[in-house]
Amino acid sequence: MFIYNAWYIAAEPAELNDGRIVGRVLLGKRIALYRGDSGQLVAFEDACPHRKAPLSLGTVVGDGVRCAYHGAEFGADGRCIKVPGQKAVPPKAVVNTYPVIERHGYIWVWLGDNQAGADESSIPDGFWVSGEPSWIGGYGHMESIKADYRIINDNLFDITHAEFVHPESFGGQEVQFYRNARPGSEFVDRGMSFEIGANSIRFRVHAAALGDEGGPLWRSMLAQSHGEEEWDEPIDFRMEVIWWPPCYTSFHISVRPMGKPEAEPVEIYNLHAAVPETTRSSHYFYRSVRNYGDASMNAAFIDAASFVFNQDKPILEGQQEVLGERDLLQTDPISFSGDRLPLEGRRILERLLAAERVER
CATH class of the missing domain: 2.102.10.10 (Rieske [2Fe-2S] iron-sulphur domain)
Structure with a gap:
């Protein structure tokens, strides 16, 4: 594996x-x-x-x-x-x-x-930003999790779970676009496009006017960057996610005030690495960097990352307890409309594993 x-x-x-x-x-x-x-x-x-x-x-x-x-x-x-x-x-x-x-x-x-x-x-080229001094908040955060790294990969691919697991932060209606994703390389308003490469998967989500129906985190980014308590107006929201095998995922979030394409974007990169420890456990490295604010905001971001991680952890470890030594796909699971990209990621991993077996 x-x-x-x-x-x-x-x-x-x-x-x-x-x-x-x-x-x-x-x-x-x-x-x-x-x-x-x-x-x-x-x-x-x-x-x-x-x-x-x-x-x-x-x-x-x-x-x-x-x-x-x-x-x-x-x-x-x-x-x-x-x-x-x-x-x-x-x-x-x-x-x-x-x-x-x-x-x-x-x-x-x-x-x-x-x-x-x-x-x-x-080495995933998209991780360059984590070591770039011009991006703020490059703190380290590592957790141990008793789950197969492939289960964690699946979780990162499947943003639909955020609606139910992370409603306080980024689980708004924008994650529902994932269920109706279409192949493509452009941002589509109120939709999601994806590309499947030989050694990567990329998808994009866009909402030109995302209001209260969206995850509260995105509006809070604009509020923080402007020194305000809240942002009450709709925002222009874009998210690009890239996965590189075997275990690296980058989320790039960019927000602007609605209808102001000329405004400088407020941006965050969330970088995830689900590094295999054993067949049933992983080291989870996480880093978040942003293009606004100063180091005084770092503690709040660390606390938020821990909060989100601790929402995912019991579900992922619970899955592993149910699976035991089995891989998820050995259990003949049913599929939902949002499962395509996690399955495509599994196919890429299987191809790379097969290539190594041949070399040996």
């Missing part, structure tokens, strides 16, 4: 500050991540080859790590360079290493084949 030939978000850069080593499970593999004294990023298998103690419990020494159990030291290339109390170092004392890079405000790890030739093109 895992696609290994892809870059996965593994940590926030701040998690590696002050010589800290992060131990994290990705795709069922235990990984230790740290930044050496020179600034070099390193990703090890999180197990000392001596007695399998987690190296994430150790100490950064130079660009290497000292195991917390018996003091063996490993260089950034994974080779043991010192064993206390003896001159000879066992030639097999080597730890697996993984390619690791910092991009778009995140630490990414490659766990697939042909590691020396890992292709950075699988």
